[in-house]
Amino acid sequence: MDEFELISRYFSNCGAKRHDTGIGVGDDAAVLQVRDGCDLVITTDTMVAGTHFFPDADPRALGHKLVAVNVSDIAAMGAEPAWLSLAITLPSIDEAWLSAFAAGLHETAEYYNCQLVGGDTTRGPMSLTMVAKGIVPRGKAITRSGAKVGDYIYVTGTLGDAALGLKLCQGLHEVSKKHQTHILQRFHFPSARVALGQALRNIASSAMDLSDGLYSDIQHILKRSGVGASIDVSRLPLSQAVKDSCDNATAMQLALSGGEDYELLFTVPEAKRGSLDVLLSPYGIAITCIGRITGVAGKLELKQAEQPFNYVHSGFIHF
Numbered sequence: 001m002d003e004f005e006l007i008s009r010y011f012s013n014c015g016a017k018r019h020d021t022g023i024g025v026g027d028d029a030a031v032l033q034v035r036d037g038c039d040l041v042i043t044t045d046t047m048v049a050g051t052h053f054f055p056d057a058d059p060r061a062l063g064h065k066l067v068a069v070n071v072s073d074i075a076a077m078g079a080e081p082a083w084l085s086l087a088i089t090l091p092s093i094d095e096a097w098l099s100a101f102a103a104g105l106h107e108t109a110e111y112y113n114c115q116l117v118g119g120d121t122t123r124g125p126m127s128l129t130m131v132a133k134g135i136v137p138r139g140k141a142i143t144r145s146g147a148k149v150g151d152y153i154y155v156t157g158t159l160g161d162a163a164l165g166l167k168l169c170q171g172l173h174e175v176s177k178k179h180q181t182h183i184l185q186r187f188h189f190p191s192a193r194v195a196l197g198q199a200l201r202n203i204a205s206s207a208m209d210l211s212d213g214l215y216s217d218i219q220h221i222l223k224r225s226g227v228g229a230s231i232d233v234s235r236l237p238l239s240q241a242v243k244d245s246c247d248n249a250t251a252m253q254l255a256l257s258g259g260e261d262y263e264l265l266f267t268v269p270e271a272k273r274g275s276l277d278v279l280l281s282p283y284g285i286a287i288t289c290i291g292r293i294t295g296v297a298g299k300l301e302l303k304q305a306e307q308p309f310n311y312v313h314s315g316f317i318h319f
């Protein structure tokens, strides 16, 4: 099978069929019909075998995760994901692997209403790179730089689940049978908070997605916004699986430093707080206030029940 057969067999009809795709896979380049009055939002994510995933990882899960992590960045900007392109490097053509990977890619892209519109295939050590493009009404993208002193800090969902899933896969932590499915699902098949991200457009002053863990990710908002933050660790939302599987210190470690949850971290001004619960309730995803933005630029203060919380940060290491 040559490169062209491979593309037509596995990647030519991948994801949703969007009416605003002028030309998709098959020409020298894709042509995309960006709506009037909209900005184009673009992000890139690479996953390398041995660095970001185990070389023997389930290819369907890899296809899912590659789409989900890219779409999550689009969601964090408050944009609607629309188009994907894929650069894939493979050591050899393994049809069983390719067909499962393409299935994961297709079902996840379709779920988020994204269409694969192009890419490139080469031979070499396994590496997967995706570019996602989204659209947002002009000037409405939510950035990392808008947080103001006094804003409330929120996260969606629960924190630390994916990191616990990784530890479970590595045989480093035990999780009871009844929680294993949930924890492994969170690690292998993360969700991007797409609808919620768009709902935050007129509410959040800043937003980002959590890929490397709360403790290190929030520093990006502090830096870009020129502010500090105070977080009450007793408010960090934990799943029943994390609560049942970990002592308090481990749970805090997972919630603060565990990566790959792909939840949204965002800030909301006092005046917009009232509309938050009402507007977000239809999305069925819990949101939790975990602290406030402070005026001490770059300083992240952790508290537990009004006492300083001593925490030694160990950065998230991808796989």
Ligand SMILES: [Mg+2]
Binding pocket: 072, 073, 076, 208, 209, 210, 211
């Ligand atoms: Mg991100």
